[in-house]
Amino acid sequence: MIKNQVDLRKLHDEKQTDLLNAVFETQENERKRLAEDLHDSVGQVLSAIKLNLHRIDKNCAGEIAEPLLADTRQLADECIVEIRNIIRNVLPPVLTDYGLLEALEGLCVKVQETTDVKVTFKKNLTGIRFKPEMELAFYRIAQELFSNAIKHSGASFIHLTLTNDSGWLVMEFKDNGKGFNMDLVNHGFGLKNLQSRVQLINGKINTYTKPHNGTITIIRVLMS
Numbered sequence: 001m002i003k004n005q006v007d008l009r010k011l012h013d014e015k016q017t018d019l020l021n022a023v024f025e026t027q028e029n030e031r032k033r034l035a036e037d038l039h040d041s042v043g044q045v046l047s048a049i050k051l052n053l054h055r056i057d058k059n060c061a062g063e064i065a066e067p068l069l070a071d072t073r074q075l076a077d078e079c080i081v082e083i084r085n086i087i088r089n090v091l092p093p094v095l096t097d098y099g100l101l102e103a104l105e106g107l108c109v110k111v112q113e114t115t116d117v118k119v120t121f122k123k124n125l126t127g128i129r130f131k132p133e134m135e136l137a138f139y140r141i142a143q144e145l146f147s148n149a150i151k152h153s154g155a156s157f158i159h160l161t162l163t164n165d166s167g168w169l170v171m172e173f174k175d176n177g178k179g180f181n182m183d184l185v186n187h188g189f190g191l192k193n194l195q196s197r198v199q200l201i202n203g204k205i206n207t208y209t210k211p212h213n214g215t216i217t218i219i220r221v222l223m224s
């Protein structure tokens with residue numbers, strides 16, 4: 001009977017894992033499709049608008065229209081940059097081309113540039129690539145942790161470290177923000193997704209946080 005129960009449990013766990021894998025795969029595919037659609041549709045139209053504005057400016061703009069046209073072209077430029085940023089965020093080419101270390105470095109630079117938060121990134125590994133599913137999981141986890149720290153914590157510092165600790169890949173994400181009580185907050189998709197992503201790569205996740213005392217999240221995965 002006990003063996004039966006163990007077998008049933010195993011079957012149940014395997015089914016859960018398959019289901020989670022399918023959910024994340026669908027999510028990534030959807031994101032990719034959205035990025036391609038954005039690039040091909042909105043991106044192209046914006047480029048055409050910019051070209052037309054340039055033509056009007058050259059051929060038939062009067063004194064009054066000129067500054068307005070310059071302004072509108074600037075807006076179109078900004079919009080094109082925004083769309084490019086969204087597309088890169090969906091699946092940053094740096095992740096597939098250069099790997100997790102470079103992609104995390106880029107993420108830290110971007111957060112530092114676009115927010116008031118000071119970000120540091122330390123690592124004791126160089127030029128190493130991991131399994132694609134592991135790189136994607138770590139990258140998405142870092143994105144969510146950054147997003148939470150920026151949205152909820154009010155932190156002024158974020159420290160990210162990625163280390164090889166006796167064969168374990170360890171990512172530590174630390175903010176000096178207001179912290180929270182795990183048992184009292186409403187868990188959104190973010191925290192739940194972290195658990196599922198870590199579970200799928202057979203990792204462990206621990207969060208240490210106290211109100212007014214910052215938050216540390218540590219993820220550990222066996223490298224081989």
Ligand SMILES: Nc1ncnc2c1ncn2[C@@H]1O[C@H](COP(=O)(O)OP(=O)(O)OP(=O)(O)O)[C@@H](O)[C@H]1O
Nearest residue numbers: 148149152153179180185186187188189190191215
């Ligand atoms: N670094 C943090 N500092 C302070 N509070 C946090 C931090 N991370 C999470 N929280 C709290 O935990 C709650 C749940 O986080 P979670 O990521 O699950 O949801 P969310 O960020 O509100 O929404 P979603 O991630 O679904 O967009 C947040 O609403 C916030 O109150």
Ligand SMILES: [Mg+2]
Nearest residue numbers: 148188190191
């Ligand atoms: Mg969140």
